[in-house]
Amino acid sequence: MTMPSTTAAPPERDVAPLLSLRAVNKSFGAVHVLQDVDFDVYPGQVTALVGDNGAGKSTLIKGIAGSQTFDNGDYVFEGAPVTVHSPKDANALGIEVVYQDLALCDNLDIVHNLFLGRELTKNGVLDEATMERRATETLAGLSVRTVRSIRQQVASLSGGQRQTVAIARSVLWNSKLVILDEPTAALGVAQTEQVLKLVRRLADRGLAVVLISHNLNDVFAVADHISVLYLGRTAAQVRSKDVTYNQVVELITGGRSGSLGLSAEQQPEDVAAEAADPVVTAGAGGPATETREETR
Amino acid sequence: MSTATSPVTEGPTQLPTPEPRSLGSAVSDYLARVRGGDVGSLPAVLGLVVLFIVFSILRPNTFTNAFNIANLVNQSAAVIVIAMGLVFVLLLGEIDLAAGWTAGTAAAMMGVVLTREGWAWPLAVVVCLLTGAAVGTLIGLLVARLGIPSFVVTLAAFLALQGVLLKTIGEGGTIAIRDETLLALNNNTMPVWLGWALFAVVVGVYALLSLRRAATRRAGGLQSESTAVVLAKVAVLAVLLGIVVAYLSRERSRNPLISSIKGVPEVVLLLVLLFVGLNFVLARTSFGRHVYAVGGNAEAARRAGINVNTIKLLCFIIGSTLAAVGGILLASRDNSISPTTGGAQTLLYAVGAAVIGGTSLFGGKGKILDAVLGGLVIGVIINGMGLLNQPTSVVYMVTGLVLLVAASVDALSRRRAMATGRV
Ligand SMILES: Nc1ncnc2c1ncn2[C@@H]1O[C@H](COP(=O)(O)OP(=O)(O)O)[C@@H](O)[C@H]1O
Ligand SMILES: [Mg+2]
Numbered sequence: 125m126t127m128p129s130t131t132a133a134p135p136e137r138d139v140a141p142l143l144s145l146r147a148v149n150k151s152f153g154a155v156h157v158l159q160d161v162d163f164d165v166y167p168g169q170v171t172a173l174v175g176d177n178g179a180g181k182s183t184l185i186k187g188i189a190g191s192q193t194f195d196n197g198d199y200v201f202e203g204a205p206v207t208v209h210s211p212k213d214a215n216a217l218g219i220e221v222v223y224q225d226l227a228l229c230d231n232l233d234i235v236h237n238l239f240l241g242r243e244l245t246k247n248g249v250l251d252e253a254t255m256e257r258r259a260t261e262t263l264a265g266l267s268v269r270t271v272r273s274i275r276q277q278v279a280s281l282s283g284g285q286r287q288t289v290a291i292a293r294s295v296l297w298n299s300k301l302v303i304l305d306e307p308t309a310a311l312g313v314a315q316t317e318q319v320l321k322l323v324r325r326l327a328d329r330g331l332a333v334v335l336i337s338h339n340l341n342d343v344f345a346v347a348d349h350i351s352v353l354y355l356g357r358t359a360a361q362v363r364s365k366d367v368t369y370n371q372v373v374e375l376i377t378g379g380r381s382g383s384l385g386l387s388a389e390q391q392p393e394d395v396a397a398e399a400a401d402p403v404v405t406a407g408a409g410g411p412a413t414e415t416r417e418e419t420r
Numbered sequence: 421m422s423t424a425t426s427p428v429t430e431g432p433t434q435l436p437t438p439e440p441r442s443l444g445s446a447v448s449d450y451l452a453r454v455r456g457g458d459v460g461s462l463p464a465v466l467g468l469v470v471l472f473i474v475f476s477i478l479r480p481n482t483f484t485n486a487f488n489i490a491n492l493v494n495q496s497a498a499v500i501v502i503a504m505g506l507v508f509v510l511l512l513g514e515i516d517l518a519a520g521w522t523a524g525t526a527a528a529m530m531g532v533v534l535t536r537e538g539w540a541w542p543l544a545v546v547v548c549l550l551t552g553a554a555v556g557t558l559i560g561l562l563v564a565r566l567g568i569p570s571f572v573v574t575l576a577a578f579l580a581l582q583g584v585l586l587k588t589i590g591e592g593g594t595i596a597i598r599d600e601t602l603l604a605l606n607n608n609t610m611p612v613w614l615g616w617a618l619f620a621v622v623v624g625v626y627a628l629l630s631l632r633r634a635a636t637r638r639a640g641g642l643q644s645e646s647t648a649v650v651l652a653k654v655a656v657l658a659v660l661l662g663i664v665v666a667y668l669s670r671e672r673s674r675n676p677l678i679s680s681i682k683g684v685p686e687v688v689l690l691l692v693l694l695f696v697g698l699n700f701v702l703a704r705t706s707f708g709r710h711v712y713a714v715g716g717n718a719e720a721a722r723r724a725g726i727n728v729n730t731i732k733l734l735c736f737i738i739g740s741t742l743a744a745v746g747g748i749l750l751a752s753r754d755n756s757i758s759p760t761t762g763g764a765q766t767l768l769y770a771v772g773a774a775v776i777g778g779t780s781l782f783g784g785k786g787k788i789l790d791a792v793l794g795g796l797v798i799g800v801i802i803n804g805m806g807l808l809n810q811p812t813s814v815v816y817m818v819t820g821l822v823l824l825v826a827a828s829v830d831a832l833s834r835r836r837a838m839a840t841g842r843v
Contacts, residue, residue, distance in 0.1 A: 223723065229716035229720050229784070230717065230784075232716060240724040240726070241713075241726045253636050256640075256642050257641060260642075
């Protein structure tokens with residue numbers, strides 16, 4: 125897997141972020157799950173979102189996708205502040221989520237699954253021919269050549285092929301941002317490789333891609349940017365070529381690695397205090413942006 | 421959704437148009453599907469053929485005569501229609517145990533306004549259908565909104581509707597049906613020419629639609645069936661239906677000089693209309709697709725933006741409304757409505773019909789044809805056993821056995837399908 129960012133100028137210099145979250149918060153009752161989180165996603169690039177279990181990754185994604193709304197904070201899309209209060213709002217912006225547990229219907233074929241919920245109709249009748257043609261074109265456009273027939277039931281597909289269908293579904297519409305939640309979690313080596321290639325291809329075609337993964341090998345294989353969440357805070361937003369594997373591990377497990385990460389007053393000795401009093405919000409005025417400056 | 425463009429493909433990718441599917445490959449595809457566990461209607465068709473042969477050998481004069489065949493169709497019609505409604509419910513992976521009593525209750529409401537209020541039959545039919553729809557709405561809301569298992573809700577409805585029916589008609593009472601049109605529905609035959617006209621329309625429309633579909637697909641650069649395959653299918657349909665219509669068009673009155681009986685039963689027209697209409701809904705509309713999606717994976721359907729609750733509600737309404745249609749047929753056939761109309765084995769036969777036809781109790785798999793084929797299988801058993809002078813006890817046992825076989829075929833083909841990746 126080659127990383128295009130190794131030769132190009134730092135992308136964030138000339139590419140404006142497609143999506144910028146600034147200081148978003150989310151609480152469930154007294155539990156402050158997201159605290160002043162910043163998150164940037166760039167078109168044509170893969171941004172990995174990593175963090176330990178319970179760090180708030182899924183909550184962040186749900187907020188972006190509109191299935192849960194943030195309590196406060198700025199949601200900026202294509203440079204303009206927007207309000208996203210439902211999945212429909214997010215879809216209208218061109219945001220699609222591919223969920224961890226595959227959201228496919230085993231008893232339907234690939235075409236039916238690709239268009240599920242948004243079937244094309246002609247005079248109220250399903251337009252099977254057009255749907256099948258579009259589906260074929262989309263899979264061909266993604267260089268997916270492993271499926272035997274586009275009319276086979278999804279139940280007969282391998283894990284990797286199913287993930288491919290789920291991803292293809294997200295790009296079938298005018299999507300600009302595709303969010304993948306653990307797309308390779310259940311896959312073997314060869315199939316993981318296949319899906320990662322597809323992820324890279326999406327970005328190479330100009331889409332912004334967010335990849336949630338626990339596997340740092342996968343992250344370093346495809347991601348241009350890495351965002352680390354630590355206990356509901358942005359520990360770092362860095363370019364993957366600027367950090368090492370071990371630094372990211374430290375950021376995930378401790379929120380800090382050398383000069384990278386959360387400032388001292390938010391660090392381990394405070395963790396216990398924070399856990400006891402989750403409403404405490406240390407002035408995380410933007411450790412992420414500072415971090416990026418430091419790493420240049 | 422009108423703006424489905426794929427940003428990942430720069431312009432339409434030119435793909436080679438696949439060769440149309442030849443007759444040989446169509447047949448071998450089908451055989452491969454069956455071997456893979458996707459048996460479709462095969463068990464029901466085989467069962468029907470075997471039962472026909474067995475009863476024809478055992479009772480060559482009484483079973484296989486036009487009179488009995490027409491009788492068989494009339495006997496099975498109500499169960500077939502109720503089963504058609506159950507297909508919608510079973511596709512969701514739900515059950516409607518109250519469908520039989522819904523039929524009885526709706527028929528009773530029709531009977532009341534017909535006889536006590538003296539309403540015209542079309543109005544009475546509307547009352548019947550609305551009763552069914554109301555029952556379906558209630559069941560659907562309880563299942564979809566409150567999340568009570570359909571087994572429990574419809575078990576409660578099973579008991580309650582039985583009470584409503586008894587209350588409406590009165591202990592030991594009956595409501596006689598005297599309306600000529602309603603009586604004709606499940607007893608009379610249509611003129612011979614009308615039977616053949618119906619035959620011509622069905623075969624002609626099927627041929628036209630199939631050819632048009634193949635042409636559209638070919639024009640769109642998609643794999644299509646060759647004209648030979650389409651014509652072969654049309655020919656098979658024409659021959660099968662032609663034999664039945666020809667047989668039913670024969671004189672079957674014991675005393676033709678006094679009263680001639682020949683022609684296709686009137687109820688067949690209703691069955692054909694329901695079959696075509698419901699098939700269209702399930703196979704060719706977004707709603708139908710969503711029904712399969714909810715039955716296959718409700719969570720996936722929800723995430724795809726499908727309103728799962730609405731789909732469930734609509735399916736229960738459709739199921740109960742069709743049960744009401746079944747109630748009209750029961751009333752027509754019995755010339756009356758009694759506190760047992762729609763009771764006894766009605767529901768079990770209807771569920772059995774759908775399952776024998778190939779509809780899965782696990783949801784996500786089934787079609788309207790299943791109700792027809794399964795309903796005929798059950799009809800043939802009841803009819804044939806009756807001609808063999810078997811006591812009711814034996815009929816029950818045999819029907820139970822056949823249902824068990826059908827459920828086993830369902831379970832086994834599912835396992836086979838799991839193993840080969842076809843669900
Ligand atoms: N609906 C909810 N109600 C209460 N707490 C929640 C809810 N959703 C998530 N949480 C909590 O928020 C924290 C972050 O969860 P999540 O976003 O799922 O983390 P991740 O996906 O990074 O593992 C966890 O401690 C979790 O228990
Ligand atoms: Mg998670």
